[in-house]
Amino acid sequence: MGFLYLAVLLLSLSGLTMLDWRYRLFFFSHPVRAALVLAIGVGFFLAWDSAGIGLQIFFRAETGIMTGVLLAPELPLEELFFLTFLCQLAMVLFTALSRRAQTGSFKPAPPAAEVAPPGAGAPMSATELTPPATAAPLPAMGLTPPATEAAPAPSREGSA
Amino acid sequence: MTYWALNAVFLIPAAVVCLLAFWLRRRAKSAAAAALTAIGQSAAVLLALTCIFDNVMIAAGLFSYGAGRISGARIGQAPLEDLAYPLAAVVLLPGLWLLLSPRPLRPRTNSVLPAPEGSADE
Numbered sequence: 606m607g608f609l610y611l612a613v614l615l616l617s618l619s620g621l622t623m624l625d626w627r628y629r630l631f632f633f634s635h636p637v638r639a640a641l642v643l644a645i646g647v648g649f650f651l652a653w654d655s656a657g658i659g660l661q662i663f664f665r666a667e668t669g670i671m672t673g674v675l676l677a678p679e680l681p682l683e684e685l686f687f688l689t690f691l692c693q694l695a696m697v698l699f700t701a702l703s704r705r706a707q708t709g710s711f712k713p714a715p716p717a718a719e720v721a722p723p724g725a726g727a728p729m730s731a732t733e734l735t736p737p738a739t740a741a742p743l744p745a746m747g748l749t750p751p752a753t754e755a756a757p758a759p760s761r762e763g764s765a
Numbered sequence: 766m767t768y769w770a771l772n773a774v775f776l777i778p779a780a781v782v783c784l785l786a787f788w789l790r791r792r793a794k795s796a797a798a799a800a801l802t803a804i805g806q807s808a809a810v811l812l813a814l815t816c817i818f819d820n821v822m823i824a825a826g827l828f829s830y831g832a833g834r835i836s837g838a839r840i841g842q843a844p845l846e847d848l849a850y851p852l853a854a855v856v857l858l859p860g861l862w863l864l865l866s867p868r869p870l871r872p873r874t875n876s877v878l879p880a881p882e883g884s885a886d887e
Contacts, residue, residue: 663831699804
């Protein structure tokens with residue numbers, strides 16, 4: 606009976622959560638969507654594990670660093686936390702690297718630019734200068750508004 | 766059933782989810798390119814971490830493998846098959862994340878007001 610492995614996993618999870626909080630990546634950007642992705646992901650990997658255990662591909666070993674609590678035969682409690690960690694690590698990496706690929710920076714955009722309410726699809730700064738006579742921005746797309754021929758260079762959201 | 770066959774059963778649906786997510790966003794080319802870049806970079810990091818820490822976990826005696834079920838190809842102590850887990854994670858989860866995006870896809874009814882030619886979806 607030991608708690609070392611569980612403690613290491615919880616420490617790793619808390620580190621990821623701090624990164625998530627600091628950079629508003631996953632749960633701290635879209636909590637419901639993140640919870641769904643994480644739940645489906647962990648369920649998927651638990652099914653994978655269970656199949657592997659059922660097929661006798663892998664076995665839990667008896668060690669002194671695990672609690673010994675089992676969720677199912679050969680499936681230790683720690684595996685749930687490991688799979689959660691794997692899923693969360695994948696998504697923190699993906700969301701951070703996506704943002705860098707799009708904006709050139711890991712840092713979140715300033716709130717005004719990022720939390721534009723869906724439906725407020727009007728071109729951002731170009732509105733006052735050139736009324737969008739033909740643009741008719743598609744509502745609720747939440748995307749960068751289409752640039753009209755007449756409009757000046759499209760303004761980029763909060764990117765440097 | 767071998768470990769590779771088991772992996773295929775789970776890797777293929779993961780790949781399908783991801784391909785579906787990209788197919789639904791095929792018009793948003795720059796966003797899709799950014800997501801693809803991020804998946805590639807995430808995969809590189811996660812696979813490298815797996816090579817290290819899977820060996821640590823096996824050395825710590827957390828689990829073992831059924832002889833005859835694994836191919837025998839190893840990276841250190843870790844069976845090559847174990848890399849299917851991180852690979853599935855960086856394919857399935859971003860795929861789900863994109864599918865569950867709060868941004869509605871372009872409604873068909875808006876096709877009467879087509880976006881100007883060459884406008885970049887993002």
